Amino acid sequence: MNIATFYPQHSILQQHIEYYYFLKADSPDFQTTYYAFPNIAVPLSLHRSATYEIKANYTGVQAIKNGPCAALIQRNFQQPFLVNLQGPIDKVTICFKPCGISSFINQPFGEIAPEDSQAFLAWDQWPAYQRWQNKFFATDDNQERVDVLEEFLLSIYTPFAGQALLDKAIGWLSDFGEQASIEEMAERLGLTTRSFNRLFQKHMSISPVAWKKIARFRHSLKNKLFNAQFKKLTEIGYDSNFYDQAYFIKVYNKLTGSNPTAFFKSVEKLADDHLIFRFVKE
Structure with a gap:
C-alpha cells in the first residue's frame, strides 16, 4: 500500500482544503482493515473502480475491474469508524477544512451527508465530473492528477454565502x-x-x-x-x-x-x- 500526500496549489483551494492523499495498492490480494477516529476535517474519497458496503460505523470498499468510480464521503463522526479496503485500490481523498466543502456543492452539506458515511452524489449532475474522472484516472502520475483535480474543483467553485x-x-x-x-x-x-x-x-x-x-x-x-x-x-x-x-x-x-x-x-x-x-x- 502506497500513500502519497499533496497540498493544494491554488490560493482559493488552500482556503478550503487541508490536503489530498493518494492511496494505491497493485495486488488483487491486497486487504487492510483499520479504525479511523473523529476528525474536524471532512474526507471525500474517489475510487477508480469499486463497489462498496456501508453499515453503521463501517465502510468497506472492493476494487473491481471496469467498474464505475465510487465516491464516498464522511461527516464528522463521533466514534471509531471501521474501514476495510480490498483489491487493487486506487483512490484520492480530498480532506476539506471545516465548512470547506460548502463552496463546491450546491446544497447544504447536512443534506448531502446526513449519515456518518454515504455515497457522494452531489457532482453527478455535472457532465464535467464524468469527463474529469476519465482524465484523472487516465494518468498514474500523482502530480498530474493534482493538476487535473484542481482544474475541476476551480471550475465548480462557488463562494458559500454563509x-x-x-x-x-x-x-x-x-x-x-x-x-x-x-x-x-x-x-x-x-x-x-x-x-x-x-x-x-x-x-x-x-x-x-x-x-x-x-x-x-x-x-x-x-x-x-x-x-x-x-x-x-x-x-x-x-x-x-x-x-x-x-x-x-x-x-x-x-x-x-x-x-x-x-x-x-x-x-x-x-x-x-x-x-x-x-x-x-x-
Whole structure:
C-alpha cells in the first residue's frame, strides 16, 4: 500500500482544503482493515473502480475491474469508524477544512451527508465530473492528477454565502481558552441559540457542542503526538480544556473506544502524519 500526500496549489483551494492523499495498492490480494477516529476535517474519497458496503460505523470498499468510480464521503463522526479496503485500490481523498466543502456543492452539506458515511452524489449532475474522472484516472502520475483535480474543483467553485459567519463560530469553538457558551456565541452572531444550532447542523451536519468535543479531542491528540513539551496526559488534557482527568478519559473512551494510554500505544501515523489509524491485525 502506497500513500502519497499533496497540498493544494491554488490560493482559493488552500482556503478550503487541508490536503489530498493518494492511496494505491497493485495486488488483487491486497486487504487492510483499520479504525479511523473523529476528525474536524471532512474526507471525500474517489475510487477508480469499486463497489462498496456501508453499515453503521463501517465502510468497506472492493476494487473491481471496469467498474464505475465510487465516491464516498464522511461527516464528522463521533466514534471509531471501521474501514476495510480490498483489491487493487486506487483512490484520492480530498480532506476539506471545516465548512470547506460548502463552496463546491450546491446544497447544504447536512443534506448531502446526513449519515456518518454515504455515497457522494452531489457532482453527478455535472457532465464535467464524468469527463474529469476519465482524465484523472487516465494518468498514474500523482502530480498530474493534482493538476487535473484542481482544474475541476476551480471550475465548480462557488463562494458559500454563509462562510464568514460559520468561520467565526468555528474559530470560537476551536479556541480552548474561549469560555463563551453556545448561547453567547449565538448572541455575538446576532442569532437565537436555536437558529445558530440549526444553521450549524444544516451546513456542518453536526451540532456545535459535538463539533467542539471533536475539535478538543484532535487538539489533545496533536499535542501528544507532535508537541514535545507535552509529555503527561494530565498536561495534554489541561491544555485542551478538559476540565478534569475523569472527563478526559470519558471522552477518549467515547471517541476512540479506549482510554488515552491504550489509544496512543495502538495508533500509527500516515500521510505526513495527517492520518491517525489503528490497524486491525490479522
